[in-house]
Amino acid sequence: MRKIVPLTDIIERDNEYIIISDLPGATKDTLSIDIDKNILTFKSAVNLNGDLKVIYREFEDSFEYERSFRLGNDIDHDGIKAKLENGVLAIVLPKSEKAKPKKIKIE
Protein backbone atom coordinates (compact mmCIF):
# COMPACT_ATOMS: atom_id res chain seq x y z
CA MET A 1 0.00 0.00 0.00
CA ARG A 2 1.30 3.44 -0.88
CA LYS A 3 2.62 5.44 2.04
CA ILE A 4 1.76 9.09 2.59
CA VAL A 5 3.69 11.33 4.97
CA PRO A 6 1.04 13.46 6.66
CA LEU A 7 1.64 17.21 7.05
CA THR A 8 2.52 17.82 10.67
CA ASP A 9 3.06 20.76 13.01
CA ILE A 10 5.07 20.47 16.20
CA ILE A 11 4.43 23.10 18.83
CA GLU A 12 6.41 23.69 21.99
CA ARG A 13 4.97 25.27 25.10
CA ASP A 14 6.58 25.73 28.50
CA ASN A 15 5.20 22.44 29.81
CA GLU A 16 4.64 20.31 26.74
CA TYR A 17 5.10 19.55 23.06
CA ILE A 18 2.11 18.98 20.80
CA ILE A 19 2.34 17.03 17.55
CA ILE A 20 -0.58 18.00 15.29
CA SER A 21 -1.02 15.98 12.12
CA ASP A 22 -3.56 16.16 9.28
CA LEU A 23 -4.93 12.66 8.69
CA PRO A 24 -8.14 13.09 6.71
CA GLY A 25 -10.02 9.81 6.50
CA ALA A 26 -8.34 8.25 9.54
CA THR A 27 -10.60 7.00 12.32
CA LYS A 28 -10.00 5.85 15.90
CA ASP A 29 -10.32 2.26 14.64
CA THR A 30 -7.71 2.58 11.89
CA LEU A 31 -5.19 4.76 13.73
CA SER A 32 -2.37 3.31 15.80
CA ILE A 33 0.23 5.15 17.86
CA ASP A 34 3.15 3.44 19.49
CA ILE A 35 6.44 4.29 21.10
CA ASP A 36 9.38 1.95 20.71
CA LYS A 37 12.84 2.88 21.96
CA ASN A 38 11.97 6.59 22.07
CA ILE A 39 10.57 6.54 18.52
CA LEU A 40 6.94 7.58 18.34
CA THR A 41 5.12 6.28 15.26
CA PHE A 42 1.57 6.89 14.17
CA LYS A 43 -0.05 5.23 11.21
CA SER A 44 -3.44 4.64 9.68
CA ALA A 45 -4.61 2.79 6.60
CA VAL A 46 -7.28 4.72 4.71
CA ASN A 47 -9.63 3.59 1.96
CA LEU A 48 -11.87 6.37 0.70
CA ASN A 49 -13.47 4.89 -2.37
CA GLY A 50 -15.01 1.65 -1.13
CA ASP A 51 -16.19 -0.03 -4.33
CA LEU A 52 -17.15 3.10 -6.25
CA LYS A 53 -16.17 3.62 -9.85
CA VAL A 54 -13.55 6.34 -10.30
CA ILE A 55 -14.53 9.05 -12.79
CA TYR A 56 -11.78 11.55 -12.01
CA ARG A 57 -8.94 11.33 -9.52
CA GLU A 58 -6.48 13.89 -8.14
CA PHE A 59 -5.32 12.13 -4.99
CA GLU A 60 -4.69 8.59 -3.81
CA ASP A 61 -7.80 7.09 -2.27
CA SER A 62 -6.28 3.95 -0.80
CA PHE A 63 -3.04 4.42 1.11
CA GLU A 64 -1.40 4.40 4.52
CA TYR A 65 -0.36 7.43 6.55
CA GLU A 66 2.84 6.92 8.48
CA ARG A 67 5.18 9.22 10.32
CA SER A 68 7.75 8.79 13.08
CA PHE A 69 9.50 11.16 15.43
CA ARG A 70 12.29 10.56 17.89
CA LEU A 71 11.37 11.80 21.35
CA GLY A 72 13.84 13.72 23.44
CA ASN A 73 14.87 12.61 26.93
CA ASP A 74 12.87 15.45 28.42
CA ILE A 75 9.47 13.88 27.72
CA ASP A 76 7.31 12.21 30.35
CA HIS A 77 6.18 9.09 28.46
CA ASP A 78 3.51 8.16 30.98
CA GLY A 79 1.73 11.45 30.45
CA ILE A 80 1.42 11.24 26.65
CA LYS A 81 -2.14 11.67 25.41
CA ALA A 82 -3.69 11.67 21.95
CA LYS A 83 -6.93 12.87 20.41
CA LEU A 84 -8.31 12.46 16.89
CA GLU A 85 -10.96 14.90 15.75
CA ASN A 86 -12.18 15.70 12.21
CA GLY A 87 -9.16 13.96 10.72
CA VAL A 88 -6.64 15.88 12.84
CA LEU A 89 -4.48 14.01 15.33
CA ALA A 90 -3.09 15.88 18.34
CA ILE A 91 -0.52 14.13 20.53
CA VAL A 92 0.34 15.96 23.73
CA LEU A 93 3.82 15.15 25.10
CA PRO A 94 4.31 16.62 28.57
CA LYS A 95 7.82 17.65 29.52
CA SER A 96 9.33 15.89 32.49
CA GLU A 97 9.55 17.96 35.67
CA LYS A 98 13.25 18.71 35.31
CA ALA A 99 12.77 19.96 31.74
CA LYS A 100 10.08 22.50 32.60
CA PRO A 101 11.25 26.11 32.81
CA LYS A 102 11.77 27.34 36.33
CA LYS A 103 11.64 30.79 37.65
CA ILE A 104 14.62 31.49 39.87
CA LYS A 105 13.82 33.55 42.87
CA ILE A 106 16.38 36.19 43.74
CA GLU A 107 17.09 36.11 47.40
Add this chain to the structure above:
Amino acid sequence: MWLLPDLNIIEKDFGELYREMNRFFEDRIREYSTNLIPINIYEDKNGDIKLIVPAPGIDKDKINIEYKDNNIYIGIEKNKNIDSQKIIYRRDERISGKLERIIELQDIDPDTIKANYENGILTISMKRKEGIVKKIKIE
Protein backbone atom coordinates in the same frame (compact mmCIF):
# COMPACT_ATOMS: atom_id res chain seq x y z
CA MET B 1 25.18 34.16 27.18
CA TRP B 2 22.05 32.75 25.52
CA LEU B 3 21.68 29.01 25.28
CA LEU B 4 19.56 27.93 22.37
CA PRO B 5 17.08 25.18 23.25
CA ASP B 6 17.79 21.80 21.70
CA LEU B 7 15.40 20.59 19.11
CA ASN B 8 14.08 17.74 21.19
CA ILE B 9 11.89 16.07 18.68
CA ILE B 10 13.66 15.14 15.51
CA GLU B 11 12.57 13.00 12.66
CA LYS B 12 13.46 9.35 12.81
CA ASP B 13 16.49 8.69 10.70
CA PHE B 14 15.72 6.13 8.04
CA GLY B 15 18.58 7.14 5.85
CA GLU B 16 18.78 9.23 2.75
CA LEU B 17 16.38 7.17 0.63
CA TYR B 18 13.58 7.52 3.16
CA ARG B 19 14.18 11.27 3.45
CA GLU B 20 14.11 11.50 -0.31
CA MET B 21 10.76 9.67 -0.37
CA ASN B 22 9.41 11.86 2.40
CA ARG B 23 10.31 14.96 0.48
CA PHE B 24 8.70 13.61 -2.67
CA PHE B 25 5.41 12.86 -0.92
CA GLU B 26 5.46 16.05 1.13
CA ASP B 27 5.96 18.09 -2.02
CA ARG B 28 3.07 16.30 -3.67
CA ILE B 29 0.76 16.85 -0.71
CA ARG B 30 1.89 20.43 -0.31
CA GLU B 31 1.24 21.06 -3.98
CA TYR B 32 -2.33 19.83 -3.61
CA SER B 33 -2.90 21.70 -0.38
CA THR B 34 -1.63 25.10 -1.35
CA ASN B 35 -2.89 25.43 -4.89
CA LEU B 36 -6.39 24.12 -4.66
CA ILE B 37 -8.73 21.76 -2.93
CA PRO B 38 -8.06 18.26 -4.31
CA ILE B 39 -11.14 16.45 -5.56
CA ASN B 40 -11.90 12.87 -6.52
CA ILE B 41 -15.11 12.08 -8.36
CA TYR B 42 -16.81 8.68 -8.19
CA GLU B 43 -19.95 7.05 -9.48
CA ASP B 44 -21.93 4.45 -7.57
CA LYS B 45 -23.98 1.54 -8.91
CA ASN B 46 -27.06 3.74 -9.42
CA GLY B 47 -25.08 6.26 -11.46
CA ASP B 48 -25.13 8.82 -8.62
CA ILE B 49 -22.12 11.11 -8.39
CA LYS B 50 -19.91 11.49 -5.32
CA LEU B 51 -17.25 14.17 -4.85
CA ILE B 52 -14.69 13.46 -2.13
CA VAL B 53 -12.55 16.24 -0.70
CA PRO B 54 -9.96 15.81 2.07
CA ALA B 55 -10.48 18.69 4.51
CA PRO B 56 -8.98 17.90 7.92
CA GLY B 57 -9.83 19.98 10.97
CA ILE B 58 -12.50 22.28 9.54
CA ASP B 59 -15.49 23.65 11.43
CA LYS B 60 -18.68 22.74 9.56
CA ASP B 61 -19.73 26.37 9.39
CA LYS B 62 -16.45 27.22 7.63
CA ILE B 63 -17.40 25.03 4.67
CA ASN B 64 -19.34 26.78 1.94
CA ILE B 65 -20.84 24.86 -0.97
CA GLU B 66 -22.79 26.52 -3.75
CA TYR B 67 -24.19 25.42 -7.08
CA LYS B 68 -24.77 27.67 -10.07
CA ASP B 69 -24.95 27.02 -13.81
CA ASN B 70 -23.44 23.53 -13.73
CA ASN B 71 -20.65 24.69 -11.39
CA ILE B 72 -20.11 23.54 -7.84
CA TYR B 73 -18.17 25.99 -5.70
CA ILE B 74 -16.38 24.72 -2.60
CA GLY B 75 -14.89 27.20 -0.14
CA ILE B 76 -13.07 26.02 2.97
CA GLU B 77 -11.56 28.13 5.71
CA LYS B 78 -8.99 26.38 7.82
CA ASN B 79 -7.83 27.81 11.12
CA LYS B 80 -5.16 26.10 13.13
CA ASN B 81 -7.03 26.83 16.37
CA ILE B 82 -4.00 27.54 18.49
CA ASP B 83 -4.69 29.50 21.64
CA SER B 84 -2.77 32.65 22.42
CA GLN B 85 -0.50 31.02 24.99
CA LYS B 86 3.17 31.43 24.23
CA ILE B 87 4.15 28.78 21.71
CA ILE B 88 7.11 27.98 19.49
CA TYR B 89 6.60 26.23 16.18
CA ARG B 90 9.20 23.45 15.88
CA ARG B 91 7.62 22.34 12.63
CA ASP B 92 5.02 24.18 10.61
CA GLU B 93 3.74 22.21 7.64
CA ARG B 94 -0.05 22.23 7.93
CA ILE B 95 -1.85 24.64 5.67
CA SER B 96 -4.24 27.26 6.99
CA GLY B 97 -6.28 29.97 5.36
CA LYS B 98 -8.93 30.04 2.68
CA LEU B 99 -9.03 27.38 -0.02
CA GLU B 100 -11.41 27.48 -2.96
CA ARG B 101 -12.35 25.30 -5.88
CA ILE B 102 -14.91 25.40 -8.64
CA ILE B 103 -15.71 22.26 -10.55
CA GLU B 104 -18.01 21.95 -13.53
CA LEU B 105 -20.45 19.05 -13.57
CA GLN B 106 -22.88 18.65 -16.43
CA ASP B 107 -26.36 17.11 -16.13
CA ILE B 108 -26.65 17.26 -12.36
CA ASP B 109 -29.98 17.67 -10.56
CA PRO B 110 -29.18 20.53 -8.15
CA ASP B 111 -32.10 19.63 -5.86
CA THR B 112 -30.40 16.36 -4.97
CA ILE B 113 -27.03 17.78 -3.86
CA LYS B 114 -26.16 16.71 -0.32
CA ALA B 115 -23.01 17.20 1.71
CA ASN B 116 -21.56 15.32 4.64
CA TYR B 117 -18.42 16.00 6.71
CA GLU B 118 -16.88 13.16 8.68
CA ASN B 119 -13.33 12.25 9.79
CA GLY B 120 -11.96 15.25 7.94
CA ILE B 121 -13.47 14.16 4.63
CA LEU B 122 -16.09 16.25 2.83
CA THR B 123 -18.42 14.19 0.66
CA ILE B 124 -20.79 15.88 -1.77
CA SER B 125 -23.27 13.53 -3.42
CA MET B 126 -25.83 14.20 -6.13
CA LYS B 127 -27.99 12.52 -8.69
CA ARG B 128 -27.79 12.92 -12.41
CA LYS B 129 -30.60 14.76 -14.15
CA GLU B 130 -33.24 12.41 -15.48
CA GLY B 131 -32.83 12.20 -19.21
CA ILE B 132 -35.65 13.91 -21.09
CA VAL B 133 -36.56 11.93 -24.16
CA LYS B 134 -38.43 13.79 -26.83
CA LYS B 135 -39.44 12.23 -30.08
CA ILE B 136 -39.13 14.55 -33.03
CA LYS B 137 -41.69 14.05 -35.71
CA ILE B 138 -40.49 14.41 -39.27
CA GLU B 139 -42.79 16.71 -41.09
